Amino acid sequence: MSKAKKIPAEALRNIEIQDMVAEGKCIVRHDNLVIFVTQVAPGDVVDLRITKSKKSFLEAVPTHFHKYSELRVTPFCQHFGVCGGCKWQHLGYETQLQYKQQQVTDTLQRIGKVALPEIQPILGSPSQTYYRNKLEFTFSFMGWLTEDQIKDESQQYDRRVLGFHTPARFDKIIDIEHCWLQPDPSNQIRLAIRDYARExxxxxxxxxxxxxxxxxxxxxxxxxxxxxxxxxxxxxxQAIEPLLDYLHERFPQITSLNYVLNDKGNETFHDLEVVCYRGEPYIHEEMEGLRFRVGPKSFYQTNSEGAYNLYKVARDFAQLTGQELVYDLYTGAGTIANFVARQARHVIGVEYVEQAVADARINSEINGVTNTEFFAGDMKDVLSAEFIEQHGRPDVVITDPPRAGMHEDVVRRLLDMRAPRIVYVSCNPATQARDLELLDEAYKVTRMQPVDMFPHTHHVENVVALELR
Known part of the structure; x- marks a missing residue:
């Protein structure tokens, strides 16, 4: 792809940031070019440095601030701007919600090109800090130093760190002293492990x-x-077990203590053995009187309170009366399936990961839910004409795919299936919009509800109800 024409440096001074767009970036329009800018807020007046040049757009970062936006607030985390997470801490939460709602509307109109109903006001997260139930930290023998640390010649820093990635860098890890995402004793456990390993x-x-x-x-x-x-x-x-024994003694509240040996090229361990060293090989989450077993390999929404909001919206959009056959696609550990089962005649969950299907069946069993069935396999293969003939044409389909959205073949299956109602739960409005455009052949969008699950990030969930034309 050819590069955009070069802009003189003097033309990139005293630039006012205009608006927030997709993926948390801001935008400036200059001489028929679009410039996407990170680390800023609408209303900031800055000097820019171009970091990437494409034919139709540029990317830039600020080098100097002449004026700060009135939308800004003081970030509460000491690691803001260096850590790769929580990039919107410089914006007030109501402002964040406003831009997330705008992002959903703009994305579905621009990509989906389908007729949309009036969008409902976004549901905010019940908690804006300590809202995550799961965090992953990375060890590094050569931690990344901030500019302030590099300039501080009076102190030597231990480069052996346990923390998060810096923005857009998988190989650069910064040490984290206090993370505002997960409730205690998360911070104490992480620091205890780091200090023990150093000592x-x-x-x-x-x-x-x-x-x-x-x-x-x-x-x-x-x-x-x-x-x-x-x-x-x-x-x-031989050092692994003493470390785990130390954790068990120091933090008796740990109910499931596990380890994994992983020498692969990535940190995923769904295909590896997880050794439960102490306690039970699972934990439990609760939602509306239901109890969900979560194992080391289980997927569960990382914002438990926000997930309850999300699932209530999905159930409401499904309009269940107790007589419906429901297909729950991408069911994971059967959370949505079990959540709606009491309002449905029968629920069939389909999921690619066999271990997740095993978890879903256990979750039905421990909650006394008897009107669910779960099947493992590739979605486009499972949803065959024979499967539908055997189990029945659904009255409602609930689909909650990963960020990549639904495979085009799965969308075709839905069009062939002709369920009267579809509820589409998405963590990525862009791929949801793409799928809605395909479904527009037979379905119309009747309701939309954004739900915030990840405060201080640009990520947003969106629930859409579709009805057969």
């Missing part, structure tokens, strides 16, 4: 060469008080 000379991982011992740490905190810790190590070593 006992355990080898922090090398992300590039994938060497060392300590690789990754996952902490899951449940609303029942259950607490899971998963330690990933590159290889077996």
């Amino acid at each position: 006992n000379m355990l080898r922090f991982g090398n992300i590039i060469k994938q060497t060392g011992l300590l690789r990754n740490l996952i902490i899951r905190t449940a609303n029942t008080g259950d607490l899971m810790v998963i330690l990933q190590c590159y290889r077996q070593h």
Whole structure:
């Protein structure tokens, strides 16, 4: 792709940031070009430096602020701007919600090109801090120093760190002293592990060469008080068990203590054995009287309070009377399926991951839900004409796909199936809009409801109700 014409440096001074757009970036229009800018807010007046040049747009970062936007607030986290998360802390929460709602509307109109109903005001997250029930931290033997740390010649910093990635860099990890995303004892556990490893000379991982011992740490905190810790190590070593024993003694509230040996090229461990060292190999979350078992490999919405809002919207859009056959696609551990089962005649969940289907069946069993069935397999293969003939044509389809949205073949299956009503739950309005354009052949959008699950980020969930034309 050819590059955009070069803009003189003097033309990039005293630029007022105009608006917020997709993925949390801001926008400036200059001489028929679009410039996407990070680390700013609408109303800021800045000097810019171009970081990427394409034919139809540029990307830039601010080098100097002449004026700060009235939309700005003081970030509450000491790591803001250096850590790769919570990039909207400089905006007030009501402003964040406004831009998320705008993002959903603009994206569906621009990409989906379908007739949309009036969008309902976005539902905010019940909590704006300590709202996550799961966090992943990475060990690094050579942590990334901030500019202030580099300039501070009076102090030597221990580069062995346990923290988060810097923006857009998988190989640069910054040490985290306090994270505002997950409730205690998450911070205490992370710091205790880091300090123990430093004091006992355990080898922090090398992300590039994938060497060392300590690789990754996952902490899951449940609303029942259950607490899971998963330690990933590159290889077996005699130091692992003493570290786990130390954690067990120091934090007796840990109800599930696990470790994984992972020497693969990535940190996913769905295909690896998880060793439960102490406690039970799972924790429990609760929602509206239902109890959900969450294992080390289980998916569960990371904002428990926000998930309750999300599922209530999906159930409301489904308009269940107790007589409906419901298909729950991408059912995961059966959370939505079990959540709506009491209002439906029968619910059939379909999920690609076999372990998740096993979890879904357990979740039905422990809650005494008897009107659910779950099937594992590729969605486009499972939803065959024979499957529908055997199990029945659904009255309602609830679909909650991953960020990539639904495969085009799955959309075609839905068009062939002709369920009277579809409820589409999405964590990515862009792919949802693409799928809605395909479904427009037979369905019209009747209701829309954005739901915020991730305060201080640009991410937003959106629920859409569709009815057969």
